[in-house]
Amino acid sequence: MGEYNKEKFVIKGKSISGMESIHRPSLSFWQDAWRRLRKNKAAFIGLCIIVLYALLAIFAPMLSRYGFSSMDTSAMHATPSAAHWLGCDATGRDQWVRVWMGARVSLTIGLFSAVINMCVGSVLGGLCGYYGGRLDMIMMRVIDILYGIPSLIITILVMIVLGKGVTCLIVAMCIVGWIGSCRFVRGEVYRLKEQDFVMAAKVLGIPDFIIIVRHIIPNIIGLLVTNLCMAIPGAIFQEAFLSYIGLGIAPPNCSWGILAKEGIQYLRIHPHEIIWPAFFICTTMLALNLLGDGLRDAVDPKLRGTE
């Protein structure tokens, strides 16, 4: 081929500032995540549904002319109509109001217990997984013990000691609930700390704290967020299960679980009483799951900056 010589090349200029400039706008981690979340249509819809439900849960019972516990002999098992948008239950209580009163309870329980479980579990699991050794051994034994006691019995005992109510439910569910995420995080951290980039960081003498914050957390945050979004429905479910076997919150208060339990008896003759609670549980789960997926992609460091 042809000959290369210096004359054929021209120096176009050399600019230090140009070399240092960053090609994409500087965004913090969460700004970037938010940007990508908005681009994900499904996740964004999920977010909207959650916000909508939260708003309805706050305002709908206030704005309705029916009390959530006032009964009406003339409206027993009423089907949806202009007066009762979602119909009435067996004692003529307005379902619309009850659904949103139930949403208050279910969403609160779901959010709080999932977040508390996740935080406690991650911290403990992370410490165990990262430091290992005796701490890990002791923690794992404690966890095995707690894990072996079916959570039901502990939940029941705690509920009996504390009485019925939302706070008691959250406490009861958190007493053993963190174990799952603890085990999960421990496993993940265990796996990560054997990986080369952590080894490298260690060899370079970087303090543990920095390694955890810089290397471990960003790598597991995606899975954590996915798990959190799975944990909220899980908690809502557990509440429903507890209501189903007769534990939960004191009547006449209600949650979606209690509504579903009451409604399921009438599945064959008054289906609207089960359809609505089921619909709202279902759509909430759907929204949370879509949001969880979206968040997972949004906070994944490996996908950072991609379009």
Added chain:
Amino acid sequence: MAKYVVKRVIAALLSLLCLITIVFFLVRLMPGDPFTSVKLTKEVAANMKSYYGFDKPLLLQYATYLGNLFQGNFGYSMKYTNKTVNYIIGQTFPFSADLGIRALVLAISFGLVLGIIAARNRGKKLDFICVLIAIIGTSIPDFIMGAVLQYFFGIKWGLLPVAKYLGFEYTILPATALAFYTLTSVSRVMRASMLEVVQQDYIKTARSKGLTDFRITWKHQIRNAITPVMTIMGPTVAAVLTGTFVIESIFAIPGMGKYYVESINNNDYAMILGMTVFYGMFLVTCNLIVDILYGVADPRVRIGKR
């Protein structure tokens, strides 16, 4: 490896002992006592208490219980007065286990497949469909799922038996209802972990070597992605167990879950203890197996342990 396993087993046994102790004293703290019925008189209650040895000091009762337990004897139920807990467990556990295993097999196989399909078609329609199926599974509490399946398939369309557990066709509805929730968590973890793996260098290497897509997925991606799924096996088994409580009562299956819930409501100490210990042994063993398998599957963990 052997040392690792032995250590694990000893630890598991120790935790079982703690479990028994905790539960033994916890049940005594529950309000009420086992001998309750509308028409129980003081005289009768006193006779029944001494019959079951409740008039002896608590520590002695504990020692006696441990001694019996060591011989594999869980004692007599206090509600079902002439049945031993061993007999009831022996009668009911096969049904629960049968139902649970069917549900687990369904959930794991479909969950893995769904997760893999979803991950391989990430962002496409198929991904969306798989995720949707999975989400529908998570969205419906199993008692609603059970009742709805029973209503449509059993009553409305008359395709499958409504209740009881007498043969293969009887198992379909309860196992499906029970599998749905677990299926979802398996498929979601599998999908997430597949996507995680796809970023790894060895996949890029494999791709650049020109391996077929199928080969990459099967040989490299799946077998690496499966480890996180194994960590959730413990909770999954537990979830299936809890699920059996509800499903068994809807489908009138003579399994163990129903008795467990019932014994708690009846304060049937011997049954609560016996079944908790039994479930505890079961779960501790499951976790032990998962831990060991985890060590086998991921040599780095094992080496790190040494």
Added chain:
Amino acid sequence: MKKKVLATLLCATMAVGLLAGCGAAKKESDSGSDSKEKVFRYAVSTEPTTLDPTKANGIGDNEIQHALTESLVRNTAGDVQPGCAESWDVSDDGLTYTFHLRDGLKWSDGEDLTAADFEYGWKRLLDPETASPYAFIGEYIKNGLDVEQGKKDVDELGVKAVDDQTFEVTLENPTAYWLSLIGSSSQYAPLRQDVVEEYGTDFAATADKNVYSGPFKLTGSENNEYIFEKNENYWNADKINLDKVQLTYVEKPETQLSMYEAGDLDYVQVPSAYVPDYEDKSEKFTNGNVDYCYINHKSDNKALQNKNFRLALNYGINREDYNKLANSSVHNAFNGLVYQGLQANGKTYGEAYKLDSYPLAGDNDKAKEYLEKAMKELGVSKASDISVELTTTDAESSKKIAEVVQSQWTENLGINVDIRQVTYAEIYGEVLPKGDYEIAFGGWGADYDDPYSYLELFKSDAAYNYSQYKNDKVDELLNDAKVQTDAQKRMDELHDAEQEIIDDAAFIPLQSRNIFYMHDERVTGLNFYFCSLNFDWVYADMK
């Protein structure tokens, strides 16, 4: 390596699944295989707690034993007919019964059934070592209570097998309804000493570990399924039509209904939520259960010790609306204490006596009036300053009942009502016996056909005085009724006691229960009763 692990894991799970499937779930029901065989299939929603007749605890157990055991007499829906005893003499003071057993009585295994079997069975019931939960039902027999408490030896119990065919019983008090009681309570069944002793604590643990004296024998008791087959050795076997009965324990009444509609059952009780939609297809019977709220007369809540306040609570309930809301009108709204269908000297109690009680539709003006008075006496200015706690079990139906009562009191009286939910074990184990409540939802069903069974709960020294109630007039009337020999006068006294309890507003009556049921059109001869047992299929037939 990893792939192998995975593959092995999956294979192992599947293999275990298949094996377990083969092991556990293969037991085809053989009902209907032989068209000539008359098989009756039904379900219950409470599992039998025992198959030992002495230890039978409650209606569910008793219904089973009613078919498996034969006492001296047989009570079929209130009609008392000779059973193992052909005839009997009663002494003039009504205390000593001498029963003459039939010739040729046999157990299901062919052995002879003698008076000694009765003596053994009844002694075992009261022996403290047996620890029968229903031992109190033997307290009618002389020295029964003392034996039960261990104060006297079992041999001092007032029963004696004079010879193989003569059995003598001495009672503590003359008791008019005692024969009807032993005819429907399986705790009074004969037992075979050799069988009981052979199996020890395992006696009657399964169907084959017992022998049977009744019209049916049990041939299967596993996996929540109980199989009864006709007992050919039964003395009256000609009158028994069914060849086989299959009883399944199905916890959810909705599931039972589904099974009935799918043709898997021949008889079903309609779950109360479904009654309005099945009313024209079903029939009903009353099971003698009366539900009400106990008031704890010794609770810390001062308001409940105030008669006017208790009256306000009673007038403040619209029982008709209550019945609609809480029970879909399945039960009867009720304002009394004694079940109306009891026998009262040839008439039913409800026909014989008219109770002067709170109107079923409630009376808000009166309620307010009483509340005003009560507030003055209590020194309270606002109704909302009064709070009561209503304790109920966590069963869905009790919860609904509590919610309705709560909403009515809140609306009609303006007082505060909190609901406390406890488990069934707690309410009968702690809450009621220890008086740890203010108002509690409960109820009562009779063991014998007599108003005393219901009224006893308000007698100050009775074991079941859950209300901690003491009213001298009531005590006096009931004590007198216990020894009164003039039947008419006795019944009047019992009614007066009920009236006094109502006037004093000692409790809050709510409902008297109905059970709706459906059965296959081939089934005939079903009987229903309101004491000890509800459903009696012994003489049923399949056309």
